[in-house]
Amino acid sequence: MKKLRYCLAATAVFAYGAAAACTNFIVTKGASTDGSAMVSYAADSHALYGALYHTPGGSHKASTMMPVYEWDTGRYLTDIPQLRETYSTVGNMNEHSLIIGETTYGGRPELADSTGLIDYGSLIYITLQRAKTAREAIATIAELANTYGYASSGESFSIVDRDEAWIMELIGKGYKADGKGGNANKGIVWVARRIPDGYVSAHANQARITTFPKNDPENCLYAPDVVSFAREMGYYDGPDADFSFCDAYAPLDFGALRACEARVWAFFRTVADDMDRYADYAMGHNAANRMPLWVMPREKVSPKTVFDCMRDHYEGTPMDMTADIGAGGSACPYRWRPMEFEVDGVSYVNERATATQQTGFWFVAQARPWNPADMGILWFGVDDAATSCLTPIYCSAQEVPACLSEQNGSMLEYSPTAAFWLFNRVTNFAYMRYDMISADIRKVVDKWENGMLETVREVDAEALSLSPKARGKFLTAFSTATAQQLFDRWSKLDKYLLVKYMDGNVKSEKADVLTFLDGDGGPAHFVDNGNGRNIPDKIQFPGYNEKWKRAVAKDNGEILRVVK
Numbered sequence: 001m002k003k004l005r006y007c008l009a010a011t012a013v014f015a016y017g018a019a020a021a022c023t024n025f026i027v028t029k030g031a032s033t034d035g036s037a038m039v040s041y042a043a044d045s046h047a048l049y050g051a052l053y054h055t056p057g058g059s060h061k062a063s064t065m066m067p068v069y070e071w072d073t074g075r076y077l078t079d080i081p082q083l084r085e086t087y088s089t090v091g092n093m094n095e096h097s098l099i100i101g102e103t104t105y106g107g108r109p110e111l112a113d114s115t116g117l118i119d120y121g122s123l124i125y126i127t128l129q130r131a132k133t134a135r136e137a138i139a140t141i142a143e144l145a146n147t148y149g150y151a152s153s154g155e156s157f158s159i160v161d162r163d164e165a166w167i168m169e170l171i172g173k174g175y176k177a178d179g180k181g182g183n184a185n186k187g188i189v190w191v192a193r194r195i196p197d198g199y200v201s202a203h204a205n206q207a208r209i210t211t212f213p214k215n216d217p218e219n220c221l222y223a224p225d226v227v228s229f230a231r232e233m234g235y236y237d238g239p240d241a242d243f244s245f246c247d248a249y250a251p252l253d254f255g256a257l258r259a260c261e262a263r264v265w266a267f268f269r270t271v272a273d274d275m276d277r278y279a280d281y282a283m284g285h286n287a288a289n290r291m292p293l294w295v296m297p298r299e300k301v302s303p304k305t306v307f308d309c310m311r312d313h314y315e316g317t318p319m320d321m322t323a324d325i326g327a328g329g330s331a332c333p334y335r336w337r338p339m340e341f342e343v344d345g346v347s348y349v350n351e352r353a354t355a356t357q358q359t360g361f362w363f364v365a366q367a368r369p370w371n372p373a374d375m376g377i378l379w380f381g382v383d384d385a386a387t388s389c390l391t392p393i394y395c396s397a398q399e400v401p402a403c404l405s406e407q408n409g410s411m412l413e414y415s416p417t418a419a420f421w422l423f424n425r426v427t428n429f430a431y432m433r434y435d436m437i438s439a440d441i442r443k444v445v446d447k448w449e450n451g452m453l454e455t456v457r458e459v460d461a462e463a464l465s466l467s468p469k470a471r472g473k474f475l476t477a478f479s480t481a482t483a484q485q486l487f488d489r490w491s492k493l494d495k496y497l498l499v500k501y502m503d504g505n506v507k508s509e510k511a512d513v514l515t516f517l518d519g520d521g522g523p524a525h526f527v528d529n530g531n532g533r534n535i536p537d538k539i540q541f542p543g544y545n546e547k548w549k550r551a552v553a554k555d556n557g558e559i560l561r562v563v564k
Contacts, residue, residue: 021045022103023204023354024158025267025306028165029369030197033300036366037165039158040310041092041101042385046337048360050382050420051406055129056398057088057095070151071121077151078117080144086129090378093395094128097367097376098137099160105169105207105260107154107250108235113172115183116151118144124157134161138168138192138221145170146187154250156203159192162369162376167293168192169207171249173229189229191222191245193293200301201294202267204354206260207246208293214240258284259339259352262319264291266312266354271297271305283318306364307379307449311386312354321351322435325551329544332434333386355386357427360420364390371460374472379449380404380483383423387430387438389445391486392456394475401483419487426494429501436542437501440513444493447514448486455482492517499526508538 027038043050064082069075088095102120118126123141131137137159154171170190178184191209195201196219201208213220223229230236230248250256265282269275272295280286313321313333321333334357335350342348364379374396381390382404393401402408402417409415416422430437459478463471496516500507508527509516516525529537543549552560 021205022101023263023310024101024103024156024202025309026158026160026165026167026195026201027301027306028195028197028199029163029367031200031297031301033302034368035370036303036368037099037160037162038301038303038306038364038366039092039099039101039160039165040306040362040364041158042310042354042356042362043360044356044358045360046358047411048358049406049409049411050359050361050423051408052091052361052380052393052400052404053089053406054397054400055086055089055125057086057129059085066126068118068122068126068148070119071125072119077119077122078148080118080126080148083130087132088396088398089125089128090393090395090397090400091361091363091365091380092124092128093365093376093378094131095396096132096373097162097395098128098131098133099158099365099367099376100124100128100137101158101365103156103203103205104152105154105156105203105205105250105256107171107207109153111172111174111249112153113149113151113175113183113186115175115186116145116149116172118148118151120152120155123155132161134159134164134166135221137161138166141168141170142188142190142223145172149183149186150188154207156207158203160365160367162367162373165195165201166192167195167201167203167209169209169245171207189223189226189249191226192220194219195294199294199296200268200271202264204260204263206252206256207250208261208264209246210244210290210293211242212245252287254284257281257287258349261291262314263312263352263354266314266317267309268295269317270309270312271295271301273298279318303364303366303379303453304449307390310354310362310364313386314351314353319351319353321353325547326350327434329548330433330435331545332431334431334434355384357384357431359384359388362388362390371464372468372471374468375460375463375475377456381423382420384427387427387441387445388423389448389486389490390452391479391483392452393479393483396472397476397479398472399476399480401480401487403487404483417487419483419490422487422490422494426490426497429494429497433501433504433542435545436506437497440497440500441493443513444489444517448489452482489517492521496521506540506542507536508540 021044023042025040029035029037060082065079066082067079068077093099127137127140131140150172157168159166170188173185176184227240227243235248262282278291281289322331339350340347361382362385366377376395378393379390380393381388403419409418523534527537529535
């Protein structure tokens with residue numbers, strides 16, 4: 001692997017700044033408006049190039065070996081036997097509508113195994129090639145990690161198929177010499193819980209499974225030594241019934257709460273009632289007031305609601321990132337890293353919200369049981385979710401859109417035809433006057449996504465009239481063409497925003513951004529001075545918000561005061 005593909009793993013979350021990457025929201029089919037099971041995922045890494053990956057399925061000779069590379073670094077790990085038959089994958093979804101997402105929680109650092117040969121990313125993408133269902137995926141992940149040794153730190157996986165939704169949490173067992181040059185502790189301890197239908201769940205870089213039933217294999221699976229190993233390591237000494245996975249293997253601290261559990265809380269409070277009673281838990285002030293693993297939403301959750309939950313900055317909460325002076329004069333909900341700063345010996349946080357500037361790619365995947373398995377959808381986007389847009393990619397797609405290809409640019413190589421660079425151009429410009437520019441972007445996002453949700457229904461109907469082979473070609477063509485349409489629309493938006501907001505001014509216009517993008521996009525859209533030379537008229541100078549002006553006056557008013 002020549003490029004970093006997926007979110008960089010944190011080694012632990014015992015310090016606030018170590019909680020770095022990824023957010024998963026899970027909606028069971030009984031909790032969704034359309035009967036689909038959904039998983040959201042943001043691959044958040046300052047070094048990640050956002051691209052979409054496709055692995056074709058097919059038959060393999062019995063002697064075929066598969067090389068395994070560490071997904072974060074490209075480091076070669078080992079070769080393993082390939083299966084005779086594998087499944088096609090696109091992103092984090094395969095042709096059978098199996099979806100796997102992840103977040104890294106790190107956990108106890110002594111449980112890392114330097115001799116492990118299967119990392120968390122390889123577990124995901126190898127499993128997608130080998131499993132049809134969530135239960136098969138759980139068994140495959142455990143088998144791979146126990147056979148070859150686990151090369152990463154603690155992970156939470158979202159594993160969803162057309163019928164079931166699961167959370168699986170695992171961690172290695174460290175290294176203990178077996179006297180034969182091997183590791184006596186090779187493998188993982190793990191637990192997987194099925195989310196009850198009609199509920200939603202989430203995880204965001206912190207292990208969340210506490211106690212779990214030991215005799216309910218329909219709803220809970222686990223490693224046979226998950227409790228005994230914790231006792232052996234001195235992490236737990238109580239009865240089996242009271243054993244909590246996350247308390248043993250990833251104890252909570254302020255960073256785990258404020259930077260991780262807070263994102264789960266933000267999602268829960270958006271879709272469910274009575275969640276503000278956990279605000280002190282999310283803010284890191286009361287770890288005893290623990291949130292549940294899953295909650296029942298107040299009403300069925302739509303795909304668009306999940307899209308928009310991935311755009312959250314804690315708006316309307318005490319942690320609202322648009323409200324303090326750190327947001328500047330234009331309510332920018334971002335704080336550049338690091339995640340902590342110090343003043344007079346006191347440490348303070350820069351909030352870690354769901355939407356973040358360092359996202360490489362993000363998606364909301366739908367497993368849709370009323371359609372054939374090859375008609376699941378991966379709604380895929382690149383860069384910051386708050387100012388980017390999702391486009392539908394069917395799970396049977398056999399090509400990647402050129403604008404989303406890993407071959408098109410890199411983090412060190414700008415490409416004018418790459419969606420990653422185009423969306424970053426628009427987003428980084430939006431950070432300049434966020435309150436105004438992001439509002440224009442959001443109009444375009446909402447129109448596109450709502451329109452595509454309607455279009456997908458029409459595409460479904462046509463696809464169902466075709467043979468499976470013809471359907472695959474049709475859905476591939478739709479997926480690639482639609483992604484390019486979004487790229488073209490964003491190119492037009494990029495130019496519009498530059499013309500309208502250049503130099504911090506705002507040019508008056510005759511209609512809003514949607515009219516501009518749907519029309520010819522020419523200079524007639526903006527207000528000119530009437531002299532036929534395309535000179536703008538009625539230029540606005542919006543200045544800064546009241547909070548910022550008062551803060552500047554307090555900080556430097558004696559120097560800046562106007563003398564009369």
